[in-house]
Amino acid sequence: MPRAGRRRRTGRWRRALLAALVTGALVIPLSAAAQLEIPAPAPAVLAPLTSATLDEAYAANRANAVEASRMAAADGDGRRAAADRAMADPDRDFLAFDGRGSGQATEVFGDLAHADRVAVLVPGSDTTLDTYDRFRATALNLHRRLTRDAPNSRTAVVSWLGYQTPRTVSTTVLTAGRADQAAPHLREFVRQLHAITGREAHVTLVCHSYGTVVCGRAAAGLAVSDIALVGSPGTGAVSAAGLHTPARVWAARGADDWVEGVPHVSADLFGTTVGFGTDPVSPAFCAHVFTAGDGGHSDYFTPGSASLANLARIVLGETSEVTHA
Template sequence: MPRASRRRRTGRWRRALLAAFVTGAVVIPLSAAAQPEIPAPVPAVLPPLTAGTLEEVYAANRANAAEASRMAGADGDDRRAAADRGMADPDRDFLAFDGRGSGQATEVFGDLAHADRVAVLVPGSDTTLDTYGRFRATALNLHRQLTRDAPNSRTAVVSWLGYDTPRTASGTVLTPTRADQAAPHLREFTRQLHTITGREAHIALVCHSYGTVVCGRSASGLAVSDIALIGSPGTGVDSAAGLHTPARVWAARGADDWVGGVPHVSADLFGTTVGFGTDPVSPAFGAQVFAAGGVGHSDYFTPGTASLANLARIVLGATSEVTHA
C-alpha cells in the first residue's frame, strides 16, 4: 500500500476512534453530573499577597473554611463539612479558599516567603474540595521528597486548585474549555508568587492529566523555569515550541498509565475542538522526556517511584541528575 494511502487510513482511524471516544462521553446525561449547590460564605476579603501579609491571608482563609464547614454541616452535607473543617486547621496555610460549589483552594507547604524554589501543582479532572485530600497528598509527598533530597534548600510546594476542573465522565474533559477559563487565573497566580518570593525565585509548574492542558494554555508569558507534564492527554499544541515559553518543558508517562491508550489527536467535532493533539512524550512534541517507571495515572507522586524522584530533581534545578526514559 502506498505510504500516502496508509497515512490517510491512519488519519481516518484516529478520527473515528476519537469520535467514538467523544460520543461515549458526551451521551452521558449532564444532569447526572450536576450536584446541589453547597452553601458557603463568599471568599474572605484579603490584602494584596506579599511576604508580609501571608499570616493575615492564612488566618482569613482558615476562618472562612471554618464558617464554610458550619454552613455545610447545617445543610446536612457532612462530607463537605469535614473537608472544610480540616482546611480550617491552624497548622494549614491557604493562599485562597472558596467553599462554594465544587470549591477551590490553594495550599502552601513550606516557608513560601523565603523560598527560592517553588513547585506549583496543577491538578486534573475530578479534583474538588470533596476529593482534595488526594491532591493534597501529592503535594505533601513532593515536599517531603524535596526536603529529603535537599535539606538545606529553601523550597515550597503549592497545590493550586484554582479552577473548576472537569468531570472525567463528561464531554467537557475532552475539550479545552475549562483550561481556557483557568489560564488567566494561573498566569495571575504565578505573578503573585513572584511578588511574594521575589523575581529571582525559580517556579516550576508540575501539571497532571487535564492540568497539562491548563498549563499548555497558560504557558506563553509565564515567568517559570520549568513545566513538567505528567500523564498528559496533550496540551492543545503540536510541539513544545508551540507553547511559546522559555521554560524547560518536560514530559513523562508511566507504563501503566491508561492515558497512553487515548488518541492523541485533535478534531473539530459537533462544532467543538475535541482532543489535545500531539502526545507530549513523543519525539515529535520535543519535550525532555524523563523516566516515570511503571506507575499508573494517579501514582506519579508515590514515594519511591522514579517519577517522584525526577520531579524533585526538576524542581530543585538538578537537571543533570534527571533520568531519562
C-alpha cells in the first residue's frame, strides 16, 4: 500500500478509536458520574500571600478545614469529614483550601518562605479531597528525595489541587475543557509563589497525566524554569515549541504505563476537539526525554524509582545528571 494510503488508513483508525472512547464515556450511567454536593464553608478570605503572611494563611485554612469537617459530619459524610479533619492537623500547611463539592487544596512541604527551588505538582484525573492522600503521597516522596539528595538546599514542594479534575471514565478527560478552566488559576498561583519566594526562585512544574494538559495550557510565558511531563496523553501542542515557554520541557513515560496505548492525535468529533496531539516522549515533540524505568501510570513518584530520581535532579537544577531514555 502506498505511504499516503497507509497514513489515511491509520488516521481513520485513530479517529474511530477516539469516537469509541467518547461513545463509551457517554453511555456511562449518570448515577456513576454524578457527585453529591458536599456542604462546606466558603474558602477563607486571605491577605495577599507573601512570606510575612504565610502563617496567617496556614492558620485560616486549618480553621476552614475544621468547619468543613463539622459540616460534612453533620451531613452524614463521614469519609469527607475525616479527610477535612486530617487537613486541619496543626503540622500541615495549606495555602488554599475549599471543602465544597469535590474540593480543592494546595499544600506546602518544606520552608516555602525561604525556598530557592520549588516544585509544583499538578495532578491528573480523579483527584479530589476524597482521594487527596494518594496525591499527597507523591509530593511527600518528592520532598523526601530532594531532602536526601540535597540536604543543604532550600527546596519546597507544593501539591496544587487547584482545579476540578475530570473523571477517568468521562467525556471531560478526552477534551481540554477542564484544563482551559484550570490554566488561569495555575498561572495566578505561580505568580503568587514568586511573590512569596522572590522573583529569583526556580519553579518547576511537575505535571502528571491530565495535569500535563493543564500545564500545556498554562505554559505560555509562565515564569518557571522547567516543565516535566510524566504519563502524558499529550499537551494539545504539536511540539514543545508550541507551548511558547522559555522553560526547559521534559517528558517521560514508564514502560508499563497504559497511556502509551492512547492515540496521540486530536480530532474534531461531535463538534468538539478530542485528544491532545503529539506524544511528548516522541522525537517529533522535541522534549528532553528522561528515563522513567519500568513503572506504570501511578508509579512515577515511587521511592527508589528512576523517574523520581530524575525528577529530583530536574528540580535541583542538576540537569547534567538526568538519565535519558
